[in-house]
Each structure stands twice: as structure tokens, then as C-alpha cells.
Amino acid sequence: MQWTPEHTQWAEQHFDISSTTRSPAHKVEAYRGHLQRTYQYAWANDDISALTASNLLKKYAEKYSGILEGPNERALLCSYSDSTTGLMNGRKSENESWQEGIYPMNCAPDVISVSKAGMTAALPPTDVSASIGSSPGVASSLSEPSFSSSNCGSHTATTLHSGLPSQEYTASYNGSYLHSSYSGQNTPALPSPHPSPLHSAGLLQPPPPPAPPTLVPSYNAGSPNLPNYNYPPTGYPSQTAVGPSYSPGGPPPSAYLPSGIAAPTPLPPSTLPGYTYQSHNHTPIAPTPLNGSTSNSLKRKAFYMSGHEDMDSSYGNFNYNQQRSSQSPMYRITDSSVSDSNRGNGFERNAEASSLAFKPTKQPLSSDQQRKYSMHSGRALTPPSYGSTKNSVGDLRAGEPYSKFGSPIMSEQTEEHRQHLSHSLTGPDIGTATSSIHAAEEQLKNSDSNLVEMVTSEILQQVPPVDWSDIAGLDMIKAAIKEEILWPILRPDMFSGLATLPRSLLLFGPQGTGRTLLARCMASQFGAAFMRLSSSSLVTKWLGEGDKIIQASFLVARCRQPAVVFISEVDLLLSAQLSEESPVNRLKAELLMQLDSILTSVEDHVLVVCSTNKPEEIPESLRRYFTKRLLIPLPDGTARHQIISQLLSQNNYCLSDKEMSLLVQRTEGFSGLDVAQLCQEAVVGPLHGIPGADLSSIHPSQMRLVSYQDFDNVFCKFQPNISQKELDMYTEWNKMFGCCQ
Ligand SMILES: Nc1ncnc2c1ncn2[C@@H]1O[C@H](COP(=O)(O)OP(=O)(O)OP(=O)(O)O)[C@@H](O)[C@H]1O
Numbered sequence: 001m002q003w004t005p006e007h008t009q010w011a012e013q014h015f016d017i018s019s020t021t022r023s024p025a026h027k028v029e030a031y032r033g034h035l036q037r038t039y040q041y042a043w044a045n046d047d048i049s050a051l052t053a054s055n056l057l058k059k060y061a062e063k064y065s066g067i068l069e070g071p072n073e074r075a076l077l078c079s080y081s082d083s084t085t086g087l088m089n090g091r092k093s094e095n096e097s098w099q100e101g102i103y104p105m106n107c108a109p110d111v112i113s114v115s116k117a118g119m120t121a122a123l124p125p126t127d128v129s130a131s132i133g134s135s136p137g138v139a140s141s142l143s144e145p146s147f148s149s150s151n152c153g154s155h156t157a158t159t160l161h162s163g164l165p166s167q168e169y170t171a172s173y174n175g176s177y178l179h180s181s182y183s184g185q186n187t188p189a190l191p192s193p194h195p196s197p198l199h200s201a202g203l204l205q206p207p208p209p210p211a212p213p214t215l216v217p218s219y220n221a222g223s224p225n226l227p228n229y230n231y232p233p234t235g236y237p238s239q240t241a242v243g244p245s246y247s248p249g250g251p252p253p254s255a256y257l258p259s260g261i262a263a264p265t266p267l268p269p270s271t272l273p274g275y276t277y278q279s280h281n282h283t284p285i286a287p288t289p290l291n292g293s294t295s296n297s298l299k300r301k302a303f304y305m306s307g308h309e310d311m312d313s314s315y316g317n318f319n320y321n322q323q324r325s326s327q328s329p330m331y332r333i334t335d336s337s338v339s340d341s342n343r344g345n346g347f348e349r350n351a352e353a354s355s356l357a358f359k360p361t362k363q364p365l366s367s368d369q370q371r372k373y374s375m376h377s378g379r380a381l382t383p384p385s386y387g388s389t390k391n392s393v394g395d396l397r398a399g400e401p402y403s404k405f406g407s408p409i410m411s412e413q414t415e416e417h418r419q420h421l422s423h424s425l426t427g428p429d430i431g432t433a434t435s436s437i438h439a440a441e442e443q444l445k446n447s448d449s450n451l452v453e454m455v456t457s458e459i460l461q462q463v464p465p466v467d468w469s470d471i472a473g474l475d476m477i478k479a480a481i482k483e484e485i486l487w488p489i490l491r492p493d494m495f496s497g498l499a500t501l502p503r504s505l506l507l508f509g510p511q512g513t514g515r516t517l518l519a520r521c522m523a524s525q526f527g528a529a530f531m532r533l534s535s536s537s538l539v540t541k542w543l544g545e546g547d548k549i550i551q552a553s554f555l556v557a558r559c560r561q562p563a564v565v566f567i568s569e570v571d572l573l574l575s576a577q578l579s580e581e582s583p584v585n586r587l588k589a590e591l592l593m594q595l596d597s598i599l600t601s602v603e604d605h606v607l608v609v610c611s612t613n614k615p616e617e618i619p620e621s622l623r624r625y626f627t628k629r630l631l632i633p634l635p636d637g638t639a640r641h642q643i644i645s646q647l648l649s650q651n652n653y654c655l656s657d658k659e660m661s662l663l664v665q666r667t668e669g670f671s672g673l674d675v676a677q678l679c680q681e682a683v684v685g686p687l688h689g690i691p692g693a694d695l696s697s698i699h700p701s702q703m704r705l706v707s708y709q710d711f712d713n714v715f716c717k718f719q720p721n722i723s724q725k726e727l728d729m730y731t732e733w734n735k736m737f738g739c740c741q
Contacts, residue, residue, distance in 0.1 A: 440558035465524035473639025506626035508615035512673025519566040529560035547590035562605040570610035576619040653706035669720030685710025
């Protein structure tokens, strides 16, 4: 239809558009003017009838006059701005402060560049249905394919947004930055086929590609001591770019593809020069609290199953080998005095063995090593401990008597930790966390010192840090953990929409599939203390004082927070089969009490990770204690290949591609642990047949290479330990109660 002067007259009868002042007293007029222009724009450019346009104008004039004249005028303006005008054409009011406060793209690049991981705050309305506790990041990343014309995103676009025309600005474009609560008011979607003037003017261009991540948590870059640390790069392509979730005028270049939340990257340590995270003034838009983790999971699955090679660099398979900063505390293993075997690639059996809880013969690490590990694992993303009094503390590290305990702070790290904390925790968090620590310290002082000492030496683990790349396969699980556990805890300010932070996690599935590795990895990523409680030890060896041990462990965890408490075989403690007289009930009651307090506490930074291979034993009423329940399956072919390659890379071997494929085939149904043990048996094959006397003098280079025959010889010792029936049971349980199908 044609624009005629009558239209202007009509509008003038409805709005006073003469005011040009911006004083608060004229805000109503200014805003009305804005609305009028906005609607004119849409009206003049769309095929709607004059009558419809008039009705709409009238309707919104009434609606907005109510808003504008209300007591919370400013807030309401902010809340509704994008959902109406944004939907129209993306234009904003000339009112500067309104623009600053609202326009999300101003802050998105900042947030993105800070996270270096492609986290977008944009959540299209299509995703607002998911649940609290589910990751907005997932939603954002999975819904991004509305830019379906892009090479990387197209595969998901068709499945997830098939209803949306590609290469077009749809209503979801402008609304996509809104938290669901912003769109509570029904707004007519008057699609504008025209790009925003800001776009046209080039004011909303995607930011330049962010600098390559420099704070990626890995620690062997360039270290000559860790030549075999990482998996072959093929499985873990590097992160190429992150970008905002829009692209004016057409499909974004692939480098700007919205790629969702990438691997959590350590928050920049305070020591990094030029770090300006705290300095930007934009408040990130609260991501949408999601309902329905299932939909998330399905999206994630679709994402992963539809050729994620193109995109995984910015998602689950973030390559930690890239661009490591020597200044990041995660990479500070430069001291050659720590042997390779202690560097912790997750495949180090000695390290594994040394981490068994309650093992009295465990050799504690030397104090030097302890300090190194605490430096590495303890300062990755957030400080392992902090407090107000420098030098007021003893360290709860292994072997230190309780009498030395005053506070969990390692004195020389205190200041740095506090600075870290100011980056990772914001606002009141800092105060509350510190006060929570002090409270825990007081309690600990009144506890049985022998018990505390036992806990700090046996349960508080001094194990090498674990990187995501140490864990073969499990891409979806790793992505879910990063998005739904790590990020919300690391950046609570960005996840304020979540009613509760996910603080407890149940990893269920067959044994030996890497659940402990995952828990250790989480601790490493958090820079958290890692505490490992073995339920079987608690209910056997420590039954008499098991409840006190649990209590003391959580107390120490609070003192050492951030901390990850890992409880293996938790079904033994929570089983529905326990008789009323069973002494295990005391342990169960104590554990539930501790879980309750962790779940309800806003100040504690303690994550509880439990594992079980009998999830069905956990009574229904207790399932709720686990905010997330993730099935950790047997490794698939690719993961088995990675495990074998990784383990063999520490030896001289000779296997053709065909033989390797055969090994992968023959290990079908094996757990990761089975595969690891098979390799360990096979690699000693060349030693067989060498006379004992010669063994002491033989040089490694004189040994024959490990061959397929060595594997063949030991295969008979290994059988898949798990039946198809059990696997089906896990799948069923996962379907009913799991969070990641
Ligand atoms: N996905 C994996 N990637 C690499 N190694 C793995 C993986 N899964 C298992 N392993 C190997 O198996 C060993 C045991 O793994 P882990 O202890 O984490 O399993 P788990 O599920 O906790 O088993 P359990 O419950 O029996 O203790 C690891 O040290 C590692 O060598």
C-alpha cells in the first residue's frame, strides 16, 4: 500500500510527536514519537492494511501509555523495548540511555570476547521452553542455526528451525536477545523484511574474530616433558572462532557462526596483563532459564550427530592444544622436576592408583609436588581457597597436622586467589563465600583433629590435573558438563535466571568408563580441590565412623572451596534396600544432610559428583538430590581408538592401520578401563621371553616393538564385563531419569 499524507495526520491525532526534548518529563512523548516512527516504518513497508495498522497503533498506544505512565516507567520501558520495537525493525529509540541499557549486541561481543568461547547471550524465543538448570548455552547454540544458510549451521537449521525461513530476519532475530520473561506480553510479530538501519549503516557488524584463546586449560603446550600427552589432533579440532548470533544481510561468514558455548575457558587470571573483563559496563543479558533438558539434549544430540566436525572446534571438542598462555596458571608446569608420569594425562596408572581413597599405603606426594599440583589444579579457573588473612593458615594438604590448620589458604597464594575470586565470583558472592569459609573453619577447629587429618591426607586428593582432552570420546557428556555445570557455577552472574545452580551430579553407567576422570577434570577446570570418597570403603572399612568422615569431608571441602567432592558407588549409601537397622543408615542420613546443605547454600562453591553403576537402586525420593544425571556409556569405536593410540604412544609399537582397526573392532563392548588394561598387558609382551638376567641390562631401544601379536596373546584374558541387558537397563533409566539422552 502507498504512504499518504493522511497517514501522518492520523498519527498526529494519536500522538504528540512535537516534543524533541529528552528530559524525563518528556519521555512519554519521546517514546510515543519513537513508536509512531517505528510503526510508520513497518506500515510503510509491509503489506498490511491501513485498518490493521491503525488498530495496532491504537492498541499499542493504549498499552504503552499505561507503561509509560506507570511508576516503574524506566524498568518497563527496558523490559518491553525489544519485544515490540525490536520485533518491528530492530530500531531503537533515540533516547541514549535506553539504548545503552537495552541494546544487547553492545554487550554481547564483550561477553563473548571475555569468555573467548563463543557464549552468546542470545536466546531465540523458540528456546524459552527449556528448564531451569538446563543450559541456556545449549539452547543458544542449538538455536542459532536460524542462520541456516551458513555452511556450519545448516545441518541443525533444518532440524531445529525448519519452520523459519533462512536468510531472513524473522521475529526471532530481534527477540532473540530477550530473556523469556521479557516477552511475557503478547506482541504482534510484524516482520520487517528490511535490515535494521543500524545494520545498514554498518553499526552492527560482527566484531572482528576474537583473539585465539589464550587461557585454555591445558598444561603441556610446548613442554618437552609431555610429548605424548594429547590425543591426535584429528579428534579435537581447534576452536576457530566465536561470534555473535546474528549476521546482517545474509548468512554470516563461517568465522562468525554462532557456535554456542564452547569449552569453558579458565577465567582470566588476574595476573594477565590487559585483562579487562571487569571493566566493561554492560550487564550480560540473563540467559533464559530452560525447561526441559530433554529438548536440550535432543538438540545437542542433533548437533553432534549432524556433522559437528565443522563446529566442534567451538563446542565440545574445544582444542586445548591451541594458544596456551604461559601465564595461565593451568600451564605452569614448566618445572622439569615433575616427572612425566606425574603430569597426569589421565592415562597414568600410577597416578590413578595413587589416588585411591583410604588407601593407607598411599605414598603422599612430596611437598614440592603437592605445591605444584595445588598450583596447577588449584588455580585454573577459580581460586582453590581464599580468605581474608594472609599467612593465617596452615594448608590442609596431605601430611600436614591439623594443629597447623588455621584456614585453608596457602599463604603465598592468598592475594592472587582473592584476585581470581574477584573475577570468577561477582558481587555479594565474594563476601558470602568468604564468610562461608570462615564458618567452616570455625567448625573444623572444633572437630576431631585425627579425623580431619585423615580426611586431608586420604580423601583430599593430590592428583595431577586432568584435561578434557585426556578423556576419550564422551563429547556430548563433556559438552553438557561444560554448559550445564561449569559455566553456571563459574559465571553465576550470567545465569541468574537459574533458580538454583547445579551443584550435584550423578554419573551413572558401566564401571571403568571414565567417571572418576570426569570428576577430576571438573575439579581441574574449576581450579578446585578434589575430594574422593569411596562408598565401598565407607560401608566396610570405615563403617563405624563413616558418618563423621562424611561430615568432616564436606567441612574440609567448604574450607577448601571451590571444591569437588566425588563419591563413588553412591548407591551403596543411598540404596533403597537398606534395612532400618543397617548402620549404613547413619551414613546415608549424614550424606543427605550434607547434600541438602550444599544444594540450598548460595554461598558455598562445592560441587558434589556421585557415580553409580546401579542407578536403579537409588530410591525415587532421593533422585532429586542430583540436579543432573548423566549416563556415561561405554567408549565407542573412536574413543577406543583414541585410548589405544594414546596408551601406545608411550611405547614403541608397530601396528598397521588395519591392525589398529581390528583392535578397535575386537574391543567392542570393552570399558575404557578394559581397553587400558588390555594395552598395558600387551605392551609388556616384548619383555616376555627375555631372560630375567638380561632384563636388568637391556636398553629400551633393544626391545622389539609392540605388535598386534602381543595384543592377540592377551585378548583371551579380557571379556566385555557388561551384558547387553545391563546396557539396555542404563539406556532405559537414562530415558526416564537422565538429563542427556
Ligand atoms: N573415556 C576415557 N578416556 C580415557 N581413559 C579412560 C576413559 N574411560 C576409562 N578410561 C581409563 O579407565 C581408567 C578408569 O577410569 P575411571 O576410574 O575414571 O572410571 P570409572 O567410571 O570411575 O570407574 P569406577 O567406577 O569403576 O571407578 C582411567 O584411568 C583410564 O585409564
